[in-house]
Amino acid sequence: ADLPGCGEDATTYDDLVLYAAFYCEFGDFMAYDDGDTDASVIVPLADDLGPAVLGVVLAHEYGHAVQQRTGVLERRLPTVYTEQQADCIAGAWVGRTYRGESPNLRLGDADLRAGLVAMVEVRDPVGVDQFEVGGHGTAFDRVGAFQYGFTGGLARCAGLIDEPLPLMPNEFQTVGDRTRGGNASYDCSDAQPGEECTPAPEFLAADLNHYWQDAVPDFPTLEAVAVDDFAGFTCPEQVLVSEAVAYCPQAATIAYDEPYVLDLYDEYGDFTLGYLYGIAWGAVQQERTGSTLTGEARQLQLDCWTGAWVADITPDEFGRTRRSEDLDGDGEPDSTVASSPGDLDEAVRMAILLGDLGARVDRVGSPFEKIEHFRAGVLGGPDACT
Numbered sequence: 392a393d394l395p396g397c398g399e400d401a402t403t404y405d406d407l408v409l410y411a412a413f414y415c416e417f418g419d420f421m422a423y424d425d426g427d428t429d430a431s432v433i434v435p436l437a438d439d440l441g442p443a444v445l446g447v448v449l450a451h452e453y454g455h456a457v458q459q460r461t462g463v464l465e466r467r468l469p470t471v472y473t474e475q476q477a478d479c480i481a482g483a484w485v486g487r488t489y490r491g492e493s494p495n496l497r498l499g500d501a502d503l504r505a506g507l508v509a510m511v512e513v514r515d516p517v518g519v520d521q522f523e524v525g526g527h528g529t530a531f532d533r534v535g536a537f538q539y540g541f542t543g544g545l546a547r548c549a550g551l552i553d554e555p556l557p558l559m560p561n562e563f564q565t566v567g568d569r570t571r572g573g574n575a576s577y578d579c580s581d582a583q584p585g586e587e588c589t590p591a592p593e594f595l596a597a598d599l600n601h602y603w604q605d606a607v608p609d610f611p612t613l614e615a616v617a618v619d620d621f622a623g624f625t626c627p628e629q630v631l632v633s634e635a636v637a638y639c640p641q642a643a644t645i646a647y648d649e650p651y652v653l654d655l656y657d658e659y660g661d662f663t664l665g666y667l668y669g670i671a672w673g674a675v676q677q678e679r680t681g682s683t684l685t686g687e688a689r690q691l692q693l694d695c696w697t698g699a700w701v702a703d704i705t706p707d708e709f710g711r712t713r714r715s716e717d718l719d720g721d722g723e724p725d726s727t728v729a730s731s732p733g734d735l736d737e738a739v740r741m742a743i744l745l746g747d748l749g750a751r752v753d754r755v756g757s758p759f760e761k762i763e764h765f766r767a768g769v770l771g772g773p774d775a776c777t
Contacts, residue, residue: 414453423445455477470523475536534762626639636670698767
């Protein structure tokens with residue numbers, strides 16, 4: 392059926408599918424796609440995660456309706472800032488219903504997880520400048536705004552237009568990065584003739600050693616080892632960091648489940664390995680210092696430390712990272728490694744994948760908590776993790 396036009400005579404169904412849902416200030420209405428085509432987003436997500444997905448989508452569009460009434464849409468702001476506030480408002484609605492403050496509806500842990508996944512699925516494509524017209528932000532940005540509203544409510548969202556949350560770069564810095572879609576080669580088997588290539592497991596391990604040895608001069612040089620059958624990995628005093636990565640103190644070795652990593656590498660991208668490495672190197676520091684943190688708190692510090700390491704290798708708009716200069720005076724850049732657009736989003740996906748199913752399980756942290764601590768490390772550095 393014909394849809395109402397938004398500044399035009401009619402809206403085509405193809406246009407609606409492109410946006411999944413939209414609010415139109417000309418006519419003051421919302422429309423959402425309830426189709427089940429290959430291009431549809433909402434229905435497949437709702438089928439997979441539950442109907443709360445639709446609530447999150449509509450709460451976001453209600454955010455734009457609020458902006459129309461408060462004059463925000465008349466200010467000619469970059470789209471990404473109005474979208475950030477709408478994500479915050481969606482988070483505020485979910486937070487209210489999650490805490491039992493709504494007389495009509497109660498959302499639970501699975502619904503909160505669905506909201507986080509929805510933010511990930513409707514992020515800007517990797518490589519897109521989020522300040523272009525129509526930009527919504529990366530998954531890292533969108534989840535952050537959603538969490539900001541969830542914890543702080545509508546009053547906190549009101550201030551975002553004048554003081555927006557920081558946005559992470561999403562444009563490719565090199566031709567090679569663009570060609571690979573932001574993913575480094577796992578084993579260089581797909582490298583082009585004449586191309587310089589270091590396998591991701593090697594350069595990630597080398598950079599983490601460098602990062603921690605800069606911070607802690609007596610930090611050991613760790614070797615990463617791929618294991619085909621992780622259950623068969625033996626070490627007298629092994630420290631199991633997660634179900635897919637462990638630390639062996641005697642051999643100064645990090646072992647990871649290679650089949651598991653390769654599956655995620657193909658599905659999500661290269662920083663699935665970077666995330667596992669990050670929490671493993673952090674666990675070594677906890678062991679070395681005799682950290683008294685236990686359970687969930689111990690695991691969440693690892694998420695924060697992983698975020699702090701990523702912040703150190705995330706390039707700014709000029710392609711510079713915090714360690715791309717020669718700060719130690721040896722005549723060489725402190726690091727030639729840089730994260731790629733999409734890496735932060737892949738870390739968010741890993742936090743959702745590995746997080747506790749319930750907020751009260753308190754084993755490794757819920758997806759919400761893990762993302763919150765990872766973001767704290769990215770935005771605040773290692774000091775935020777103590």
